[in-house]
Amino acid sequence: xxxxxxxxxxxxxxxxxxxxxxxxxxxxxxxxxxxxxxxxxxxxxxxxxxxxxxxxxxxxxxxxxxxxxxxxxxxxxxxxxxxxxxxxxxxxxxxxxxxxxxxxxxxxxxxxxxxxxxxxxxxxxxxxxxxxxxxxxxxxxxxxxxxxxxxxxxxxxxxxxxxxxxxxxxxxxxxxxxxxxxxxxxxxxxxxxxxxxxxxxxxxxxxxxxxxxxxxxxxxxxxxxxxxxxxxxxxxxxxxxxxxxxxxxxxxxxxxxxxxxxxxxxxxxxxxxxxxxxxxxxxxxxxxxxxxxxxxxxxxxxxx
Amino acid sequence: xxxxxxxxxxxxxxxxxxxxxxxxxxxxxxxxxxxxxxxxxxxxxxxxxxxxxxxxxxxxxxxxxxxxxxxxxxxxxxxxxxxxxxxxxxxxxxxxxxxxxxxxxxxxxxxxxxxxxxxxxxxxxxxxxxxxxxxxxxxxxxxxxxxxxxxxxxxxxxxxxxxxxxxxxxxxxxxxxxxxxxxxxxxxxxxxxxxxxxxxxxxxxxxxxxxxxxxxxxxxxxxxxxxxxxxxxxxxxxxxxxxxxxxxxxxxxxxxxxxxxxxxxxxxxxxxxxx
Numbered sequence: 001x002x003x004x005x006x007x008x009x010x011x012x013x014x015x016x017x018x019x020x021x022x023x024x025x026x027x028x029x030x031x032x033x034x035x036x037x038x039x040x041x042x043x044x045x046x047x048x049x050x051x052x053x054x055x056x057x058x059x060x061x062x063x064x065x066x067x068x069x070x071x072x073x074x075x076x077x078x079x080x081x082x083x084x085x086x087x088x089x090x091x092x093x094x095x096x097x098x099x100x101x102x103x104x105x106x107x108x109x110x111x112x113x114x115x116x117x118x119x120x121x122x123x124x125x126x127x128x129x130x131x132x133x134x135x136x137x138x139x140x141x142x143x144x145x146x147x148x149x150x151x152x153x154x155x156x157x158x159x160x161x162x163x164x165x166x167x168x169x170x171x172x173x174x175x176x177x178x179x180x181x182x183x184x185x186x187x188x189x190x191x192x193x194x195x196x197x198x199x200x201x202x203x204x205x206x207x208x209x210x211x212x213x214x215x216x217x218x219x220x221x222x223x224x225x226x227x228x229x230x231x232x233x234x235x236x237x238x239x240x241x242x243x244x245x246x247x248x249x250x251x252x253x254x255x256x257x258x259x260x261x262x263x264x265x266x267x268x269x270x271x272x273x274x275x276x277x278x279x280x281x282x283x284x285x286x287x288x289x290x291x292x293x294x295x296x297x298x299x300x301x302x303x304x
Numbered sequence: 305x306x307x308x309x310x311x312x313x314x315x316x317x318x319x320x321x322x323x324x325x326x327x328x329x330x331x332x333x334x335x336x337x338x339x340x341x342x343x344x345x346x347x348x349x350x351x352x353x354x355x356x357x358x359x360x361x362x363x364x365x366x367x368x369x370x371x372x373x374x375x376x377x378x379x380x381x382x383x384x385x386x387x388x389x390x391x392x393x394x395x396x397x398x399x400x401x402x403x404x405x406x407x408x409x410x411x412x413x414x415x416x417x418x419x420x421x422x423x424x425x426x427x428x429x430x431x432x433x434x435x436x437x438x439x440x441x442x443x444x445x446x447x448x449x450x451x452x453x454x455x456x457x458x459x460x461x462x463x464x465x466x467x468x469x470x471x472x473x474x475x476x477x478x479x480x481x482x483x484x485x486x487x488x489x490x491x492x493x494x495x496x497x498x499x500x501x502x503x504x505x506x507x508x509x510x511x512x513x514x515x516x517x518x519x520x521x522x523x524x525x526x527x528x529x530x531x532x533x534x535x536x537x538x539x540x541x542x543x544x545x546x547x548x549x550x551x552x553x554x555x556x557x558x559x560x561x562x563x564x565x566x567x568x569x570x571x572x573x574x575x576x577x578x579x
Contacts, residue, residue: 051391053578077393084391088384093318104311105389150392 034201087143377462
């Protein structure tokens with residue numbers, strides 16, 4: 001497995017508070033890795049440590065196979081970009097000047113490609129406009145443009161859609177998917193908006209109280225979050241007979257209820273149960289989503 | 305580090321606060337020349353000279369630099385753009401040194417603005433310099449190194465403070481406090497060794513020189529003089545008053561200040577958790 005980023009028992013302590021507790025994550029090359037956790041879980045701190053803005057208290061991480069303690073880590077960082085907390089842009093400069101600044105920092109010999117970059121993020125019409133006059137969404141897009149200046153292989157985004165309108169969220173999502181698909185850029189996104197994340201992430205890392213609870217692929221979640229129908233009947237034996245005959249995947253939840261997974265013809269099932277002399281007392285669809293998966297994982301249902 | 309310097313100088317060229325300080329310096333110098341010229345009208349000898357204007361306004365430079373260096377350096381924290389440099393692999397030492405070099409260049413530029421203004425406005429109004437060439441060179445050299453020492457100290461304060469207001473306040477406060485200290489020490493050192501005591505007698509009053517108990521001597525005198533010579537604001541004070549004791553030692557002290565403040569700044573900046 002080709003991992004572009006790994007962390008090994010990474011810890012970060014502020015005084016007596018453990019913000020990160022032995023975090024170990026593995027991000028595959030070419031993945032869109034969604035980092036999910038509630039406020040204060042440690043997502044931003046983890047990203048800050050990986051970006052070199054803060055130092056780990058213990059543990060280590062590797063970027064492109066190079067450990068953070070190695071001298072070559074600086075050159076590896078040239079292949080990554082990140083937006084941490086909020087886009088870092090000079091508000092007193094135009095979009096074009098901001099990108100030129102980033103080009104200088106990266107040591108690029110000329111300013112070629114700026115127009116293409118601005119076009120990619122949808123800011124070509126406002127390149128001469130000062131960033132202080134930009135909306136939040138425009139600043140976020142400019143931040144992404146700055147990240148892309150160095151043709152990175154790895155991008156870390158800390159809640160990139162915070163405060164963005166729905167149209168802006170869609171544009172950013174489509175841009176990230178395009179970057180991942182066309183340029184094979186590995187993307188790590190921390191976000192609260194599970195619905196948005198579920199539309200693009202290929203892998204997930206669930207973090208809570210500074211620890212990784214679970215790492216899972218989108219395919220595995222898809223398998224777990226199947227369509228589910230909850231059935232309440234008068235005769236469980238008959239229901240089991242019908243479900244087995246129909247090749248249905250099911251789980252008995254109580255003496256007279258069962259969860260049936262997958263999509264099935266309800267009419268056929270009802271007719272079959274009637275023929276067995278079994279009455280349907282209740283029927284509801286309960287599709288599991290990323291949100292419910294997360295709630296079940298973190299155990300937050302009791303807090304709702 | 306050349307990449308960082310290129311980026312910094314581009315940013316400096318677009319910095320409104322830098323240009324305001326620069327032109328403010330030129331304005332103050334030009335105004336001082338005109339003011340001194342007006343003072344010299346009708347005075348046949350002993351009036352103000354170009355040397356006075358050229359070095360007097362050196363007193364103003366640490367105050368201006370405390371603001372211009374802090375504003376420029378902390379803008380990276382204010383906008384969060386320091387993150388862009390660290391994330392893309394620029395070493396913290398290089399980031400610090402690039403900021404120090406940029407601040408040094410901008411400070412020297414402000415000094416040059418003052419010098420050019422005093423020459424271009426002062427020479428037509430106040431004639432030429434009257435100082436001995438070697439003395440003039442010594443004062444100028446001390447001024448240049450003093451400016452670099454100020455740049456180093458204010459860079460350190462600004463790089464270690466993530467809050468712009470705090471950095472500016474600390475920098476300005478450091479100038480004000482040290483100026484007050486230096487003024488006090490300077491006045492103490494200027495107390496004369498002897499004072500005249502008048503002894504009345506029956507038909508006459510005689511005077512005699514007696515040792516002044518207020519006079520600072522020995523180790524304390526050396527200490528006071530060292531503090532004034534060592535602090536950049538002390539140096540600017542002496543240069544501005546054109547009353548120096550150890551003019552050739554002051555650049556050495558400035559170099560020591562530069563080395564210590566830069567080393568301390570780099571050490572603590574490397575350990576800093578960037579928020």
